[in-house]
Amino acid sequence: MELVHTSHEALRLLVNGDAALWQIVWVSLKISLSALLLISPLAIAAGYLLATRRFPGRRIIVVGVQALFAFPTVVVGLLLYMLLSRQGLFGSLQLLFSQTAMMIGQMIIAAPILIAFTLSAVQGADSRIRETAIVLGAGRLCTAMTVLREVRFGVMAALFNGFGRVISEVGCALMVGGNIAGMTRNMPTAIALETTKGEFAQGVALGIVLMVLALGVNFAMSWAQGAGEQHR
Amino acid sequence: MKRAVLNESVVSKRMLNLGLQRVLVSCRGLRRSVGVRRILDVARLELERGRTYLLCGPNGAGKTSLLRVLAGLDAARCDTLQFDGADIDLRNYPRQMRTQLGFVHHHPVMFSTSVFGNITFGLRAAGLSREEVRRRAAAAIAWAGIQSLANRPPQALSAGEKQRVALARVHALDPILYLLDEPTANLDGSGRIMVTRLIEAIADEGRTLLIACHDRELLGLDGVVRLHMCEGRMDAAP
Numbered sequence: 370m371e372l373v374h375t376s377h378e379a380l381r382l383l384v385n386g387d388a389a390l391w392q393i394v395w396v397s398l399k400i401s402l403s404a405l406l407l408i409s410p411l412a413i414a415a416g417y418l419l420a421t422r423r424f425p426g427r428r429i430i431v432v433g434v435q436a437l438f439a440f441p442t443v444v445v446g447l448l449l450y451m452l453l454s455r456q457g458l459f460g461s462l463q464l465l466f467s468q469t470a471m472m473i474g475q476m477i478i479a480a481p482i483l484i485a486f487t488l489s490a491v492q493g494a495d496s497r498i499r500e501t502a503i504v505l506g507a508g509r510l511c512t513a514m515t516v517l518r519e520v521r522f523g524v525m526a527a528l529f530n531g532f533g534r535v536i537s538e539v540g541c542a543l544m545v546g547g548n549i550a551g552m553t554r555n556m557p558t559a560i561a562l563e564t565t566k567g568e569f570a571q572g573v574a575l576g577i578v579l580m581v582l583a584l585g586v587n588f589a590m591s592w593a594q595g596a597g598e599q600h601r
Numbered sequence: 602m603k604r605a606v607l608n609e610s611v612v613s614k615r616m617l618n619l620g621l622q623r624v625l626v627s628c629r630g631l632r633r634s635v636g637v638r639r640i641l642d643v644a645r646l647e648l649e650r651g652r653t654y655l656l657c658g659p660n661g662a663g664k665t666s667l668l669r670v671l672a673g674l675d676a677a678r679c680d681t682l683q684f685d686g687a688d689i690d691l692r693n694y695p696r697q698m699r700t701q702l703g704f705v706h707h708h709p710v711m712f713s714t715s716v717f718g719n720i721t722f723g724l725r726a727a728g729l730s731r732e733e734v735r736r737r738a739a740a741a742i743a744w745a746g747i748q749s750l751a752n753r754p755p756q757a758l759s760a761g762e763k764q765r766v767a768l769a770r771v772h773a774l775d776p777i778l779y780l781l782d783e784p785t786a787n788l789d790g791s792g793r794i795m796v797t798r799l800i801e802a803i804a805d806e807g808r809t810l811l812i813a814c815h816d817r818e819l820l821g822l823d824g825v826v827r828l829h830m831c832e833g834r835m836d837a838a839p
Contacts, residue, residue, distance in 0.1 A: 495709035500674050504704040505723035506696070506774065519713060576713075 416487025490523025761792020
């Protein structure tokens with residue numbers, strides 16, 4: 370009975386456009402999309418370089434990137450907290466408990482996913498694509514852009530995966546964001562807070578939004594992978 | 602069968618008029634190893650301007666490796682390499698050399714744009730103006746007789762059509778040396794004839810060709826120089 374009542378209340382909040390609830394959704398999307406937008410060019414370039422260049426230590430970097438996949442987000446939050454706190458190396462920047470700190474955290478979390486997925490997509494591509502671009506006189510940047518365009522579905526899968534990871538992570542956001550209402554409270558931290566307060570309706574409503582986003586991302590990923598298969 | 606190369610005296614006269622050197626590629630001591638295995642060990646190779654060379658030999662003889670090294674796709678060591686009179690360091694392959702030679706893979710790969718987009722790729726990479734790109738692409742399409750394919754997605758092309766598009770894509774860049782890796786292999790009768798005609802047309806333009814092949818049709822062309830490779834070595838240098 371309690372569950373039915375809570376679900377009904379959650380749907381009412383969503384349909385009636387509850388300002389507090391939708392602001393949390395907005396903060397989440399803004400931070401996660403900005404983080405992804407900022408880190409994507411660097412991470413995709415790093416993935417491409419790791420896939421196409423041979424240099425001493427490359428293997429160690431690849432293993433390191435893959436290991437960071439499983440790195441707990443709360444540990445990323447802890448390290449970032451220590452760096453950004455008043456006594457930390459970057460304490461003077463006063464970034465702790467800000468959207469910028471959350472963005473930095475999410476960039477660190479998304480980077481290994483983007484790098485590893487791009488690396489895998491480029492390594493899986495037909496080597497003749499890159500060679501053909503080279504022999505037709507393309508420079509390094511043009512060759513890279515050509516290869517990335519040919520593996521665009523793999524790169525899109527990387528972006529969707531990265532977004533799925535950062536939009537739903539709670540550990541780092543809670544530690545460096547501080548869960549400040551209207552500023553750094555995003556969907557996962559709000560769900561955690563509302564649940565501890567016993568206010569389940571808003572938590573369930575945000576959970577529905579998160580699930581819709583997660584499903585959307587999964588559909589998009591399946592589409593990207595399917596389109597990639599068809600493209601071959 | 603029409604002669605595949607220009608008459609030698611005609612080529613010599615043209616070179617004299619243009620002040621060009623007779624030898625386009627001169628190479629000594631070209632070596633490439635993979636692990637402990639030496640896959641290329643060419644003591645001497647000279648390619649004269651305007652000639653067509655057929656690189657024959659069994660599978661694994663090093664034909665493709667030689668083409669790839671000359672195209673700058675694989676690393677190799679070379680005592681001396683001259684291209685068009687200029688010394689070339691294979692460890693630091695110059696980009697301007699790349700624009701002067703056209704390499705076509707055994708199974709050419711197409712970028713996932715249209716056929717027209719594939720043909721304009723190298724022209725756009727060279728930074729030519731939009732008008733010049735269109736003009737040269739249209740000329741290359743007409744040259745290869747692939748007007749009907751221009752707007753087709755490359756995935757829909759047959760092996761023979763892909764080979765013709767690949768030749769047109771390289772021809773648009775007007776290279777002076779063509780490196781073709783088994784251009785007629787795995788093609789049906791009509792595809793092989795059309796590709797052979799394009800190769801003859803390139804030779805008639807006075808360009809130099811180095812073709813790795815097993816094809817009897819190409820081996821039977823008049824005026825070509827046949828080179829034989831075995832276990833990475835050139836049996837008889839020209």
